[in-house]
Amino acid sequence: MEISIFFWPVVGGASIGLAATLLERGVGRVAGVSGIVRGLLVKDEDSAWRWAFIGGMLLVALGARALAPHTLPVGSLPTLSGAVVAGALVGLGAGLSNGCTSGHGICGLSRGAWRSIAATATFMLCGVATVYLRRLMQQGAP
Amino acid sequence: MVHRRIGLAALSGVLFGLGLVLSGMTQPAKVLGFLDLTGHFDPSLAGVMAGAIAVHAVTRRLRRPAAERLTWEKELSHGRVDGPLLFGAALFGIGWGLAGICPGPALMALVVGPTMPLFLGPMLAGLHLGWRWRMAHQSRTARKACSGMNVHDRAAILVQHAVPTRGHVGIGPLKEPSGVLRS
Numbered sequence: 001m002e003i004s005i006f007f008w009p010v011v012g013g014a015s016i017g018l019a020a021t022l023l024e025r026g027v028g029r030v031a032g033v034s035g036i037v038r039g040l041l042v043k044d045e046d047s048a049w050r051w052a053f054i055g056g057m058l059l060v061a062l063g064a065r066a067l068a069p070h071t072l073p074v075g076s077l078p079t080l081s082g083a084v085v086a087g088a089l090v091g092l093g094a095g096l097s098n099g100c101t102s103g104h105g106i107c108g109l110s111r112g113a114w115r116s117i118a119a120t121a122t123f124m125l126c127g128v129a130t131v132y133l134r135r136l137m138q139q140g141a142p
Numbered sequence: 143m144v145h146r147r148i149g150l151a152a153l154s155g156v157l158f159g160l161g162l163v164l165s166g167m168t169q170p171a172k173v174l175g176f177l178d179l180t181g182h183f184d185p186s187l188a189g190v191m192a193g194a195i196a197v198h199a200v201t202r203r204l205r206r207p208a209a210e211r212l213t214w215e216k217e218l219s220h221g222r223v224d225g226p227l228l229f230g231a232a233l234f235g236i237g238w239g240l241a242g243i244c245p246g247p248a249l250m251a252l253v254v255g256p257t258m259p260l261f262l263g264p265m266l267a268g269l270h271l272g273w274r275w276r277m278a279h280q281s282r283t284a285r286k287a288c289s290g291m292n293v294h295d296r297a298a299i300l301v302q303h304a305v306p307t308r309g310h311v312g313i314g315p316l317k318e319p320s321g322v323l324r325s
Contacts, residue, residue: 005184005185005186005189006186006188006189007189008164008165008166008186008189009165009166009186009187009188009189009190009193010165010189010190010192010193011164011165011193012160012161012162012163012164012165012166012167012190012193013161013165013189013190013191013192013193013194013195013196013197014161014193014194014196014197015157015158015160015161015164015165016157016158016161016162016165016190016193016194016197016198017161017193017194017195017196017197017198017199017201018157018161018197018198018201019154019155019156019157019158019161020154020158020194020198020202021197021198021201021202022150022153022154022157023150023151023154024202024214025202025206026146026147026150026151026154027147027150027151027154029151030218031154031158033158033244033245033246033249034245034269037245037249037266037269038269038270038273041266041269041270042270048144048148048151049147049148049151050151052148052149052151052152052155053151053152053154053155053158054155054249055152055155056151056152056153056154056155056156056157056158056159057155057156057158057159057162057246057249057250058159058249058250058252058253059155059156059159060155060156060159060160060162060163060250061159061163061249061250061251061252061253061254062253064163064168064250065253065254068163069254070169071163071166071168071169072163072168072169072250072251072253072254073168073169073170073242073243073247073251073254080260082240082241083241083260083261083264084260084261084263084264085237085240085264086237086238086240086241086243086261087237087241087248087260087261087262087263087264087265087268088237088264088265088267088268089233089234089236089237089240089268090233090234090237090238090241090243090244090245090248090261090265090268091237091245091264091265091266091267091268091269091270091271091272092230092233092237092268092269092271092272093230093231093232093233093234093235093236093237093268093272094230094234094245094268094269094272095230095268095269095270095271095272095273095274095275095276096226096227096229096230096233096272096273096275096276097226097227097228097229097230097231097234097272097276098227098230098273098276100234100244100245100246101167101238101244101245101246102158102244102245102246104231105191106191106194106195106198107198109191109195110194110195110198110199110202111199111215111218111219113215113218113219114219114222114223115219115221115222115223115227118223118227118228118231119227119228119230119231120231122228122231122232122235123231123232123234123235123238124177124235125235126231126232126233126234126235126236126238126239127177127235127236127238127239128177128178128179128239129235129239130177130235130236130238130239130240131174131177131178131179131181131239132178132179132180132181134239134240135178135181
């Protein structure tokens with residue numbers, strides 16, 4: 001295996017880790033995207049920092065669209081119903097477990113939080129199982 | 143002071159978004175390859191988690207009084223591993239495995255066109271619903287635990303179970319659900 005395949009993921013990960021520290025120490029909040037977005041869905045006077053964070057992300061997204069459009073998921077969702085079902089599951093799951101890939105998988109694991117370790121192990125396992133079953137079903141089809 | 147906080151949040155968002163794009167987390171094909179252990183497994187995205195945790199775990203400790211960090215950790219890790227946590231994480235994993243998109247990349251994909259709202263809309267609705275479900279579960283658990291107690295024990299149990307304010311149980315406002323991530 002080529003070790004260089006890990007270069008950009010590690011660089012990107014480092015940037016995410018730095019972002020999480022900045023938010024924890026500078027703003028006093030956890031850098032979990034689902035939690036940041038959820039806070040905007042209810043009345044919360046402390047929402048300016050949430051908009052600022054999302055604004056920063058969207059700014060980068062605009063830059064990526066201009067410079068390297070292949071890095072953004074254009075038309076990658078196979079079907080309409082597939083997108084709706086997957087989106088609903090991702091949202092419902094993140095709301096119920098109070099965190100997603102970033103809040104549990106990065107911030108929680110970095111703190112060594114048991115809840116986040118349990119959540120991350122669970123969603124990884126279920127993600128792997130889903131991809132496996134889906135491929136099995138596709139191979140089974142004529 | 144307020145402006146500084148907003149500026150830092152924006153900078154954090156930029157670094158976060160940059161990290162997602164550079165690492166490949168915004169490319170569903172890569173994510174699905176990472177989850178495809180028994181097929182065309184692409185292990186590269188393991189580097190994202192490794193890099194992020196290594197940097198975050200170290201920098202959050204640097205030149206910071208331990209007491210301050212521990213207070214923060216205690217406040218966040220109040221709750222326990224419960225049903226909604228595991229059930230929610232399972233649903234999340236299934237959705238993630240179907241589309242290869244988690245909430246951060248879903249937001250960023252807003253700028254690339256009209257397909258993403260199909261994912262993002264249900265995601266936002268689900269997020270709100272899931273959170274309310276969790277809150278309802280927590281206050282049910284707490285009420286069960288403190289039936290027939292005097293008011294002081296009751297208050298202690300309610301804090302322990304992190305019951306949200308809004309007076310479900312009528313002991314006056316608790317500041318914020320403390321068993322949950324403050325994000």
